[in-house]
Every structure is written in C-alpha cells, then in structure tokens.
Amino acid sequence: MSNVFVIGLEPFNLALLEAMPQADEMDFRELLDTHEAIEVEPGFSFDEMLRLAESRLRESDPPDAILNYWDFPGSCLTPVLCKRHGLTAPRLEAVAAMEHKYWARQEMEASVPDVTPKVCAVDPFASDPAAAIDLDFPFWLKPVVSHSSYLGFRVEGPEDLQVAITAMRQHIGHFGHAFDEFLKLVERPPEVADIGGCYCIAEEIISADAQVTLEGYVWNGDLTVYGHVDSLREGQSQSSFSRYEYPSRLPQPVLERMEKAIARLLNHIGYDNAPFNAEFFWDEQSDRISLLEVNTRISKSHCPLFQDVDGSSHQKVALDLALGRAPDFPRREGKWPKAAKFMVRMFQDGEIKRVPSAPELHHVQSRYPEALIQVLVKEGQRLSHLTFQDSYSFEIADIFVGGRSDAELMSKHADIMELLPFEIGLTAQVPDETH
Known part of the structure; x- marks a missing residue:
C-alpha cells in the first residue's frame, strides 16, 4: 500500500481518485485541508503552511508520494516538500519560472518568441504605475501570481487603469507576500530578481476565437501531450469561462504546432518529471497561435472529462509521476466520445x-x-x-x-x-x- 498525501483533499476529488485504476493500492491521506491550503485567509504565510505540512509528515508514515492539483500555494508547496523527502519533483526554479507570470514571459520570449505576447512589469505601488506600461489600450493587467483570473482586469483606458491599480494595491498582497516567501527558496535571473509577488504584468490582448489547453507531462526529458481541451468564454470582456469541451475541435496541425512550442519552452527551462497544462489561443483568420500561460499541475476541472472519454481521471498521470514512474494513461476507453x-x-x-x-x-x-x-x-x-x-x-x-x-x-x-x-x-x- 502506497502512502499518498494530498494537498487540499476534499470529497469530490477523493471520489475521482478512488475510481482510478489501481486505487485500491493507494492510501490517500489529507495533508492539508482546503481551508488551510486553498481557501486561504488574507495575509497567509507560505512559510507557516510549509512548517505545518512538514510537522504532519513527520508524525505520519513516510510518504510515497505528495499529490497536488491546485494553483498557488499548493503548486509551489508540493515540489518543496517532495525535494525535502526525496520524492520525484521538478526543479524549484523551473516551477517558479512558470508560476511567476513576468518570469514566464521572459523565458517564453527567449525560447518561443513567435507565440509570446508583449508584456511589461508594473509596480502598482509606484507613484506613477502607468509610466512602466509600453502598450496601447486595451490590455490586461494581472498580478504576477494568482488563480481563477482573480484581480485580472481588461483595461480599456486611463479610468479602467486607475480602478485596476486601486484594486491591486488593496488585494495583491493576499497571494503576493506568500509568493515572496517561496521565491526566497529559488535563484532568480537578474531580469526578474527585483520583480516580487506584489508586482503586476500589463499584457497585450491575444484572445482570439479559439482557446485550448494542452494537458501533458515530461518524464525523463520526454514530453507527452495526452489531451487537448477547448475553453469557451462569455461575458462583457469575454474573460469568464462558460464551458470546457474534450476532445478539442481544433485542427490537428494547429495542435501539433502548439505541442512543439511547449516542448521548446519546457526543455529550455529544464522542467522535468512533472505534469503541466498549457493554455493557447488560435486566431483562425491569421493562423497565429499565442501562448497564454503554463501551469505546473494538472487541471482538476478536466478530471471528470478525461474519466468520461478516456476511462480515468488524469489525476492518474499526476499520481504516477509523484510515485516516480512513467505515466500509463488510457486513451478513449471511457463511456462517452x-x-x-x-x-x-x-x-x-x-x-x-x-x-x-x-x-x-x-x-x-x-x-x-x-x-x-x-x-x-x-x-x-x-x-x-x-x-x-x-x-x-x-x-x-x-x-x-x-x-x-x-x-x-x-x-x-x-x-x-x-x-x-x-x-x-x-x-x-x-x-x-x-x-
């Protein structure tokens, strides 16, 4: 029986884990509950969360795997814990490079410039934050670390920018201060050394008719993409997800171009032995593809979709990797096409x-x-x-x-x-x- 400690384990995802092949060989244990790791209070501390997780691991049987399918802080906490306990995990610098939105754009520009949007680093606490923005309206303003589009604003003009900056000053520290604690554990390149967790990015708008997420992993340097999921949006700014559909409707040649781009990027930063998902846009008229971001985890939102179509939640991919073995994921063995x-x-x-x-x-x-x-x-x-x-x-x-x-x-x-x-x-x- 393998001891699998899960960050933010709750009934919905536990049921998906227990339905996976070979789940009877796993003892799934809650390491941190959702309130401790997901529904965090303003001013939470990454260091305190790390100490709490470490103390529980010391009091338990030795872990065979530590599993996470959440955004920050879980996405950064997990590789730190794995490294300390001799478990399979990607390099902390590779994780940080993708979790930090400005750092990620620098690495994208260095390796896949043809799919990289224009971006500026913005200090919302500067006397004149707008002076750092070298983009025409409209653009997006986002924190360097966040999730679920929290504090993401479409800025149409100076008034929108002022509203967004005011909100950033009030709330960006919710995740930003804890992210700064994580960043102390990694070595940053000079161009991002001073861009901390309470910075923003201003980014050109790259959204097009089609958005797709590539779900994949890297194992011993070899990259595999096992699924493509379409994302459809709604709302005044077309910024709110309305549904995800699997498999993708996009043409196979377009998906293959995306796969080649993400392989170049992840090889460039040395990301290995871990899952990822990468969000792309495709403009059908110009045939341009653009890379929005890379997450250093599976998408929990896609788990039931893979179970329906392929016969297993893709938590199996994350679990195989966490246990230090090559993923063995079924394809099109589910009940629905x-x-x-x-x-x-x-x-x-x-x-x-x-x-x-x-x-x-x-x-x-x-x-x-x-x-x-x-x-x-x-x-x-x-x-x-x-x-x-x-x-x-x-x-x-x-x-x-x-x-x-x-x-x-x-x-x-x-x-x-x-x-x-x-x-x-x-x-x-x-x-x-x-x-």
Whole structure:
C-alpha cells in the first residue's frame, strides 16, 4: 500500500481518485485541508503552511508520494516538500519560472518568441504605475501570481487603469507576500530578481476565437501531450469561462504546432518529471497561435472529462509521476466520445435565496447518471463575498456531463439547468474588484 498525501483533499476529488485504476493500492491521506491550503485567509504565510505540512509528515508514515492539483500555494508547496523527502519533483526554479507570470514571459520570449505576447512589469505601488506600461489600450493587467483570473482586469483606458491599480494595491498582497516567501527558496535571473509577488504584468490582448489547453507531462526529458481541451468564454470582456469541451475541435496541425512550442519552452527551462497544462489561443483568420500561460499541475476541472472519454481521471498521470514512474494513461476507453464542464455564472451581484436540495440533486443524478454536479454556494451568501472569482462574474455551480455529440451535450446541459432551482435576489450592482 502506497502512502499518498494530498494537498487540499476534499470529497469530490477523493471520489475521482478512488475510481482510478489501481486505487485500491493507494492510501490517500489529507495533508492539508482546503481551508488551510486553498481557501486561504488574507495575509497567509507560505512559510507557516510549509512548517505545518512538514510537522504532519513527520508524525505520519513516510510518504510515497505528495499529490497536488491546485494553483498557488499548493503548486509551489508540493515540489518543496517532495525535494525535502526525496520524492520525484521538478526543479524549484523551473516551477517558479512558470508560476511567476513576468518570469514566464521572459523565458517564453527567449525560447518561443513567435507565440509570446508583449508584456511589461508594473509596480502598482509606484507613484506613477502607468509610466512602466509600453502598450496601447486595451490590455490586461494581472498580478504576477494568482488563480481563477482573480484581480485580472481588461483595461480599456486611463479610468479602467486607475480602478485596476486601486484594486491591486488593496488585494495583491493576499497571494503576493506568500509568493515572496517561496521565491526566497529559488535563484532568480537578474531580469526578474527585483520583480516580487506584489508586482503586476500589463499584457497585450491575444484572445482570439479559439482557446485550448494542452494537458501533458515530461518524464525523463520526454514530453507527452495526452489531451487537448477547448475553453469557451462569455461575458462583457469575454474573460469568464462558460464551458470546457474534450476532445478539442481544433485542427490537428494547429495542435501539433502548439505541442512543439511547449516542448521548446519546457526543455529550455529544464522542467522535468512533472505534469503541466498549457493554455493557447488560435486566431483562425491569421493562423497565429499565442501562448497564454503554463501551469505546473494538472487541471482538476478536466478530471471528470478525461474519466468520461478516456476511462480515468488524469489525476492518474499526476499520481504516477509523484510515485516516480512513467505515466500509463488510457486513451478513449471511457463511456462517452465527448464530455464538457459547464460553469454556471451570474454577472450581477445578489444574495443566494435557495440552492438545489439533496433530493433535487438526486433526481438530476437519477435522470443523468453520467452527470456530476458541484454546487459552489450556500443559502444566505452574497455573491460579491465569494472568494477568488474573476473580476466580472460569480461562479455558483459546475456541471460535468458526457455525451455522444456537441448537440447532445448542450441539450443535456439545458435540461439539467431546468432541474436545478437556484433562487438569487439580484441587485443592480455589478461585480466589483474586491471578490
């Protein structure tokens, strides 16, 4: 029996882990709970989180693997713990280079300049942050470390920039200070040595009609991409994800160009023996591909999609790598040729008056046993008080479902939505910059 310690383990993902092949050979143990590692409070400390995890590992059986499928801090905490316990993990500098958005763009420019967007480092606490921005409006302003598009703003002009800078000054330290603690453990190149966790990047807008995520891994220097997942967006700024679809509809030659680009980048930084996912855009009219970012983990949002189509959650890839062995992942052995994750969003503030009851959810599951539903809100919650939302919407539920075609997926989604009775008392207020 292998002792597998999981950061942020919760029932939804535990069920996916336990459904994997050979799961009966694993003892999945919670290392840090979701409140300790995911739903972190403002001012949390990376160093304190590391000490807490270390103390629990010392008090337990020796770990055979440490597993993570979350963004920062879990994405950076895991390789540190693995290194200290002699487990398989990528170089800390390679992880930091992808987690740090400005550092990542420098490495992209050095290795894959043809797919790299223009970017500037911005200190939001400078007397005149705009002086560092050498881009025309519109552009994106983002923290160098974040997740779920938290504190990401589309800046159309000077007024938008002032709103974004004000929000950055108020909230960027939530992740930024802890990221600075992690950065002390790595050696940074001179061009990013002074760009800390409380910096932003201003980045040219590269979004196009098609966005796709490549899910893959590097094992002993060899890169494998085992899945391509389309991302579809909605909302005023087209910045909020509406659904993910697997497999991708993009032409194979376009996907192969993306694979070659990510292979050059990860080889350049020496990223090895770990999973990744890389987000690309493709402009069909110009045939241009652009690399948005690389995450040093699998996407947990894609786990049920791989289970539906390939026969296993791709947590198996991360687990194999964490155990120090080459991944052995099934292909097209699932029950469905297509699968999707639908994100149920609101674009207006309000209070949750009612969520689907347990019997109502059971009724949906009885009608669609291939569906998984996550309700992300509770009665009495105010949408603007939800944590780590993007700047333009609120995510209240997720629906995962398999189907035989795109049309069938959309039909199932529409029917399931009719069966999920959310009641929200809306206000005229739009999402603000604080959630």
